[in-house]
Amino acid sequence: MRIQALAFRIVRQFIKDKRTLALMLLAPLLVLTLMKFVFDGQAVDPRIGAVKLPSPVIESLQKNGAVVIPYEDERTAMDRMAEAELDAVLSLKGLQPHITLEGSNPSKIRSVMEVAQKALQQLTGISGIQPALSYLHGSGDRDIFDYYGSVLVGFFSFFFVFLIAGVSFLRERTTGTLQRLLATPLRRWEIVAGYLLGFGLFTLLQATLIAWYSTSVLGIALEGSFLLVLFMNLLLALAALTLGTLLSAYAQNEFQMFQFIPLIVVPQIFFCGLIDLQSMPDWLQAVGKALPLYYGADALRGIMLRGDGWREIWIDSGALLGFAVLFASLNVLALRKHRRI
Amino acid sequence: MNLVTQPNDDSHSDCIAAVHVSRSFGKRTVLDDISLTVRKGEIFGLLGPSGSGKTTLVRLITGLDIPNGGTITLLGEKMPKLDILSRIGYMAQSDALYGELTAQENLEFFSALYGLRGTKLKSRIKEVAELVKLSDDLKKPVQLYSGGMKRRLSLAVALMHGPEVLVLDEPTVGIDPVLRKSIWDELDNLRRAGVTMLVTTHVMDEAEKCDRLAMIRDGKVIALGSPEQLKADSQASSMEDAFIAFRGGVA
Numbered sequence: 001m002r003i004q005a006l007a008f009r010i011v012r013q014f015i016k017d018k019r020t021l022a023l024m025l026l027a028p029l030l031v032l033t034l035m036k037f038v039f040d041g042q043a044v045d046p047r048i049g050a051v052k053l054p055s056p057v058i059e060s061l062q063k064n065g066a067v068v069i070p071y072e073d074e075r076t077a078m079d080r081m082a083e084a085e086l087d088a089v090l091s092l093k094g095l096q097p098h099i100t101l102e103g104s105n106p107s108k109i110r111s112v113m114e115v116a117q118k119a120l121q122q123l124t125g126i127s128g129i130q131p132a133l134s135y136l137h138g139s140g141d142r143d144i145f146d147y148y149g150s151v152l153v154g155f156f157s158f159f160f161v162f163l164i165a166g167v168s169f170l171r172e173r174t175t176g177t178l179q180r181l182l183a184t185p186l187r188r189w190e191i192v193a194g195y196l197l198g199f200g201l202f203t204l205l206q207a208t209l210i211a212w213y214s215t216s217v218l219g220i221a222l223e224g225s226f227l228l229v230l231f232m233n234l235l236l237a238l239a240a241l242t243l244g245t246l247l248s249a250y251a252q253n254e255f256q257m258f259q260f261i262p263l264i265v266v267p268q269i270f271f272c273g274l275i276d277l278q279s280m281p282d283w284l285q286a287v288g289k290a291l292p293l294y295y296g297a298d299a300l301r302g303i304m305l306r307g308d309g310w311r312e313i314w315i316d317s318g319a320l321l322g323f324a325v326l327f328a329s330l331n332v333l334a335l336r337k338h339r340r341i
Numbered sequence: 342m343n344l345v346t347q348p349n350d351d352s353h354s355d356c357i358a359a360v361h362v363s364r365s366f367g368k369r370t371v372l373d374d375i376s377l378t379v380r381k382g383e384i385f386g387l388l389g390p391s392g393s394g395k396t397t398l399v400r401l402i403t404g405l406d407i408p409n410g411g412t413i414t415l416l417g418e419k420m421p422k423l424d425i426l427s428r429i430g431y432m433a434q435s436d437a438l439y440g441e442l443t444a445q446e447n448l449e450f451f452s453a454l455y456g457l458r459g460t461k462l463k464s465r466i467k468e469v470a471e472l473v474k475l476s477d478d479l480k481k482p483v484q485l486y487s488g489g490m491k492r493r494l495s496l497a498v499a500l501m502h503g504p505e506v507l508v509l510d511e512p513t514v515g516i517d518p519v520l521r522k523s524i525w526d527e528l529d530n531l532r533r534a535g536v537t538m539l540v541t542t543h544v545m546d547e548a549e550k551c552d553r554l555a556m557i558r559d560g561k562v563i564a565l566g567s568p569e570q571l572k573a574d575s576q577a578s579s580m581e582d583a584f585i586a587f588r589g590g591v592a
Contacts, residue, residue, distance in 0.1 A: 175435075175438075176435040176436070177437040177439060179433055179437060180431070180433055180437030181454070183403050183404075183405060183426065183429075183431040184427070184455065185423050185424065185426040338405070339404065339405050339421070340406070341404065341421045341422070341423055
């Protein structure tokens with residue numbers, strides 16, 4: 001009897017909370033849909049630059065699934081690869097085939113090698129020909145964790161700052177202290193700025209800790225500058241902080257705040273480079289570019305795996321800063337709901 | 342000659358003035374054509390049952406909300422105006438305190454918003470804590486406070502920057518009779534010091550302690566005057582009877 005009453009009450013509460021109900025039913029569908037799109041395109045044909053290769057070799061490579069772009073000189077091909085347009089450059093030094101791999105993505109290394117070996121075997125009729133190898137980045141010792149790790153460093157900064165900042169700003173509202181703050185001469189933007197500053201100190205601490213731990217303790221490759229890693233982490237945390245506080249305006253309690261995780265945070269994982277973006281349809285790639293984590297992960301991967309410097313990451317930094325400014329301004333506007341001036 | 346700009350004596354001593362104020366949320370009208378003035382140096386009571394619109398009116402007066410119609414003037418300035426907020430002290434209905442911080446830290450935080458600091462801040466904390474009898478508990482985290490202590494601390498927060506006007510939303514709710522009396526004694530002292538106070542309450546005997554009061558029911562002012570005047574007008578012996586006589590008690 002009591003159990004029934006309890007169950008009834010819960011059902012009633014659920015029906016009244018349409019949002020939670022919708023989340024429970026629709027969010028899994030959304031995530032599953034995303035995963036389908038994302039994993040469907042997983043097999044990516046490697047893009048190989050062919051430097052003055054005879055046409056039978058090119059045809060054979062193409063037959064085995066590579067996208068082959070012919071080049072007349074090695075310099076141009078290498079430059080293209082440095083811009084991440086190519087995964088490998090294949091040339092002949094005398095009769096010895098020579099492959100230079102881009103080297104930052106382990107799964108791409110594997111697929112280039114597979115295609116090249118099959119093609120060479122078909123052409124010569126001999127199996128086990130070993131082409132000479134060299135790497136643009138790293139030396140083939142990069143494992144999957146280096147690749148994913150560089151992205152996860154940014155993701156965790158983002159995720160935890162998002163949640164903590166969001167919940168604490170929410171609590172400011174639910175405990176009535178926000179109302180009380182707004183009854184003082186404090187300006188709305190000052191509240192947002194205060195939060196940025198207060199949390200900024202902790203995010204700096206967190207960013208340092210994560211960056212240090214992942215490179216020194218976990219041994220994730222770090223070719224570029226540690227300070228730049230720190231800087232990118234901080235920018236990511238700033239974007240997360242502003243996004244979290246902004247979204248907390250649209251949650252009634254902590255529980256509803258958590259509902260933003262599958263809606264806002266999880267989709268960003270798909271677009272931050274854990275899964276190859278080039279395998280996705282164009283419109284989906286466009287979605288990725290509207291998310292902060294995309295830029296943070298892109299820059300972090302560059303710094304940690306390819307030794308990118310300020311010249312390569314300034315666009316990513318600018319984008320993240322832009323997001324932070326946008327979210328903060330929207331938050332100032334959202335506070336109008338609580339005080340009009 | 343100059344009849345339009347000539348201020349009359351009444352408006353000169355007006356501290357808070359609401360003129361034909363109305364506020365509705367969607368289709369629900371919470372305040373309906375409210376007009377009242379609070380004179381400098383008096384304790385003005387807003388008496389009415391819960392849901393009558395007291396808090397909404399208080400929020401309009403403190404500039405947290407904007408009326409759909411009519412105007413609110415506070416210390417001669419049309420609200421909402423940010424500068425005025427530093428001259429009023431506000432005690433919300435719910436204790437807006439940071440539970441994890443100590444009472445002292447709470448006082449320091451809120452005072453800092455008004456620009457108090459240094460030795461002035463320290464002496465002021467001592468003074469105000471004495472006033473609300475929390476001197477011995479300043480170092481305790483607020484989450485360990487009892488309901489009454491939190492209420493007193495909220496009052497202390499409102500008093501810290503020495504405001505000219507105090508807006509107190511149900512200051513004595515959940516406080517035992519002894520403490521309630523001590524808070525009202527304190528309000529009396531503040532009145533003698535020249536502070537103007539707007540106090541909301543739904544307790545009838547508290548209403549008697551106000552200089553003047555407005556009875557509010559369903560967002561309308563049903564009666565306005567001094568407690569004696571209201572009782573005389575309704576030929577009632579108590580405030581409760583007076584409230585009912587003004588059709589306050591019947592839905």
